[in-house]
Amino acid sequence: MIYTVTLNPALDYFVQLEQWNEGGVNRSTYDHKAPGGKGINVSRVLKRLGHESEALGFIGGFTGHYVKEVIEQEQVSTRFIQVNGDTRINVKIKSDTESEINGASPEITEEHIEQLKQQLELLNEGDVLVLAGSVPATIPADIYEVLCTEARKKKADVFVDSSGEPMNKVLKHKPTFIKPNHHELGDLFQVKLKTPDDAVPYVRELLAKGITYVLVSFAGDGAILGTTDKILFANTPKGVVQNSVGAGDSVVAGFIAAKAEQMDLEQSFKFAVATGSATAFSKGFATREDVEALMKEINIVVMERDE
Ligand SMILES: Nc1ncnc2c1ncn2[C@@H]1O[C@H](COP(=O)(O)OP(=O)(O)O)[C@@H](O)[C@H]1O
Numbered sequence: 149m150i151y152t153v154t155l156n157p158a159l160d161y162f163v164q165l166e167q168w169n170e171g172g173v174n175r176s177t178y179d180h181k182a183p184g185g186k187g188i189n190v191s192r193v194l195k196r197l198g199h200e201s202e203a204l205g206f207i208g209g210f211t212g213h214y215v216k217e218v219i220e221q222e223q224v225s226t227r228f229i230q231v232n233g234d235t236r237i238n239v240k241i242k243s244d245t246e247s248e249i250n251g252a253s254p255e256i257t258e259e260h261i262e263q264l265k266q267q268l269e270l271l272n273e274g275d276v277l278v279l280a281g282s283v284p285a286t287i288p289a290d291i292y293e294v295l296c297t298e299a300r301k302k303k304a305d306v307f308v309d310s311s312g313e314p315m316n317k318v319l320k321h322k323p324t325f326i327k328p329n330h331h332e333l334g335d336l337f338q339v340k341l342k343t344p345d346d347a348v349p350y351v352r353e354l355l356a357k358g359i360t361y362v363l364v365s366f367a368g369d370g371a372i373l374g375t376t377d378k379i380l381f382a383n384t385p386k387g388v389v390q391n392s393v394g395a396g397d398s399v400v401a402g403f404i405a406a407k408a409e410q411m412d413l414e415q416s417f418k419f420a421v422a423t424g425s426a427t428a429f430s431k432g433f434a435t436r437e438d439v440e441a442l443m444k445e446i447n448i449v450v451m452e453r454d455e
């Protein structure tokens with residue numbers, strides 16, 4: 149079974165403006181709302197690709213009710229823990245550029261965290277646990293390392309997509325897969341990465357910690373997948389970006405789906421990148437049909453191979 153954990157879900161509020169007027173009244177030409185949060189998006193994309201998962205995490209209030217209702221309408225299974233405050237609202241502003249205001253989480257108590265740990269007791273060998281997104285301020289920053297350690301003891305595969313301290317702390321616990329974008333990878337090592345070539349030494353360093361797959365995305369400039377014996381590069385397909393929110397989560401979902409379907413490494417990588425791009429090129433999320441079409445535009449090149 150695949151379980152996604154979203155400690156900090158969101159109601160994503162998308163606003164389109166003709167132009168951003170700093171300090172003035174801005175009126176939207178278009179807006180819409182959608183459930184958000186990294187693990188939740190992974191579950192939603194998995195469903196669209198034909199894979200079941202269960203979405204776990206903390207939700208509360210009218211915004212949490214909305215998030216749960218919409219994803220359950222999409223037939224995604226959920227087992228959220230109810231908290232007292234309202235799930236945050238994340239504002240995504242699209243004008244000539246894309247900007248985001250991500251809200252703060254409601255308070256999560258020790259009892260809530262304990263409940264989540266109990267839910268994860270049910271993990272079995274071969275299950276997949278996705279730990280994705282930011283960690284609310286009221287949760288200790290070592291939460292992902294704690295959950296990863298427990299899941300690895302149970303021989304579950306652990307996929308992590310986060311940033312900052314929670315991400316840094318989990319690395320030594322051998323997650324199966326991580327997906328930093330190039331800014332997040334740069335932040336982990338306190339360097340600026342401009343090209344995929346720049347990222348290779350850091351990918352190697354992460355692999356040396358015992359992580360099986362390190363996938364680094366460079367938005368429209370391709371992606372790198374490092375694994376024990378080689379480092380691969382994939383170009384990204386060409387297209388018009390409609391909305392890049394959820395594109396990174398789609399890469400994670402694509403890779404999980406491909407592995408579940410026993411695709412080989414190169415095909416899995418192509419499928420993951422194509423899923424990210426199919427989401428970026430659509431107003432919502434990728435469809436399987438679009439993913440399969442975009443795969444044909446992706447070529448994989450070996451950047452390094454162990455002799
Ligand atoms: N301009 C683009 N053209 C094609 N694909 C894109 C573009 N921007 C993003 N994507 C897709 O979204 C994925 C994730 O984008 P990226 O911005 O690197 O990560 P994140 O969304 O996690 O910040 C990319 O690997 C790619 O598949």
Ligand SMILES: O=P(O)(O)OC[C@H]1O[C@](O)(COP(=O)(O)O)[C@@H](O)[C@@H]1O
Pocket residue numbers: 156158160183184185186187189238250280281282283392393394395396397398
């Ligand atoms: O938990 P964080 O880091 O604040 O991120 C949450 C935001 O990221 C998203 O999951 C989108 O993530 P990506 O664009 O990286 O795929 C949004 O739905 C949500 O608003």
